[in-house]
Amino acid sequence: MEFQQSDVLKQLPTQFFASLVQKVQKKVEEGADIINLGQGNPDQPTPVHIVKAMQEAVAKPENHQYSSFRGTAKLKKAAAAFYEREYGVTLDPMTEIAILFGGKAGLVELPQCLLNPGDTLLVPDPGYPDYWSGAVLAGAQMVTMPLLEQNDFFPDYDxxxxxxxxxxxxxxxxxxxxxxxxxxxxxxxxxTVTFAKDHKLCVVHDFAYGGIGFDGEKPISFLQTDGAKETGIEIYTLSKTYNMAGWRVGFAAGNPSVINAIELYQDHLFVSLFKATQDAAVEALLSDQTCVQVQNDRYEKRRNVWIAACKEIGWEVTAPKGSFFAWLKVPEGYTSESFAAVLLEKAHVVVAPGNGFGTHGEGYVRVGLLTNEERLKEAAQRIAALNLFENKPLTT
Structure with a gap:
């Protein structure tokens, strides 16, 4: 006997990254040497001192029980201290911090916390596809905001x-x-704060890549802006800053009414985040931050190597200012998907088609700087061998 899925599940968008993984896996099974630049999974291990803190916490019998539904006060205080130290933002740990089961969970939950069926949600295009999932689950009406290169990839509210x-x-x-x-x-x-106040809407700033900025420019927090806490929240994940992607721990910070809604919703979904994971997160947030700078320098070096290699083969590209992604225009005559398909089939290089991030992602591909410099150079040389760029320098 087969049971039908609910209408809500049927309306969910196709999991873009899942289908990409399947295509890559097929090539790997065929024996291809794949250079995978298509995903956003950090390639470095979690720093040793954080792993050690987890190991010690796991051994404590008191951590083998349910912990507080809404997260430990220790982790909430650590998150508040982190924001004070890094951004000069003062937060009340108990009313302005909510512990999340990873940043993605918070992003998908939020529409269900604040919207009713038919309410309107604004999302960036291109953007993280799981924003769409939250809209569908809440029965919300989603309206996209184009992010165009000529506007520095900011939405134009006007x-x-x-x-x-x-x-x-x-x-x-x-x-x-x-x-x-x-x-x-x-x-x-x-x-943004002015726009939100004028139209009485809540801003959710996804600060997943807050720890990764280049050329001496540290990414700024939305909460550093006057009036930001009045108009919304920021979601911070430890996945990227501390290479803790598999640990599923993050937090939301900001407007108390939104924080309360998140915690109420999570009361009905979860019991609590494993306390040992929370203890390790405290160690990450409060300990020496040298590992963060080392990682940032690593990504910047990779960015510089990749951009230089692309320009050398005639691919006109713009260097990203933050995150561990590069957003690159496809050659004339190709769509995002057809170009990505050629790279996979002919060069065994994986990139993410831009249209998977929204309508305005068409004409681009996303490259993850999540392998070493030598493999990035090799990827560029494999692409060069396809002779896809008319303005390829004569020296290559």
């Missing part, structure tokens, strides 16, 4: 229709941006 502005209740932003690698300016966040 170009949103007036009826959309009036109906919108929630808006997602993400800087450093996935997939474009753009970073936010203080003036943009100030404009």
């Amino acid at each position: 170009r949103l229709p007036e009826d959309v502005k009036k109906k919108a209740k929630l808006m997602y932003l993400n800087y450093p941006n996935n997939p474009t690698g753009a970073t936010a300016s203080q003036s943009f966040f100030e404009e």
Whole structure:
């Protein structure tokens, strides 16, 4: 006997990264030497001192029980201290911090916490596909905000229709941006706070790549802007900053009413995050941060190597300002998917087609800087051998 899925599940978008993984796995099974630049999974291990803290915490019998539904006070205080130290932002640990089962969980939960069926949600295009999942699960009406290169990949609030502005209740932003690698300016966040106040909507800033900025520019937090806590929250994950992607721990910070809604919702979904994981997260947030700088330097070096290699083969590209992604235009005559398919089939190089991130991602591919410099150079040389760029320098 086979049971039908609910209408809600049937409406969910196709898991873009799952289908990409299947295509890559097929090539690997065929024996191909794949250089996978298509995913966002950090390639370095979690720093040793964080792993040690976890090992010690796991051995404590008191951690083998359910912990507080809403997370330990110790982790909430650590998150608040982290924001004070890194961004000069003061947060009340008990009313302005919610512990999350990974940043993704918080992002998908939020529409269900704040929206009713038919309410309007604004999302960036291109953007992280799981924003769409949250909209579907809440029965919300999703309206996309184009992120265009000529506007530095910021949404243009003035170009949103007036009826959309009036109906919108929630808006997602993400800087450093996935997939474009753009970073936010203080003036943009100030404009965002004004827009949110004028239209009485909640801003959710996805700060997943907050620990990764280049050229001496540290990414700024939305909460550093005057009025930000009044208008929304920021979601921070330990996945990227501390290479803890598999640990599933993050937190939301900001507006107390939103924090309360998240915690109430999670009361009905979970019992608690494993306390040993919370203890390890405390160690990550409060201990020496040298590992963060070392990792940032690693990504910047990879970025520089990749951009230089692309330019050498005639691929005109722009260097990202943050995140561990590069957002690159496809050659003339190709779509995002056809170009990605050629690279996989002919060069055994995996990139993510830009249209998987939204309509305005068409014409681009996303490259993850998640392998060493030699493999990045090799990927560029494999692509060069396909002779796809008309302006390839004569020296190559």
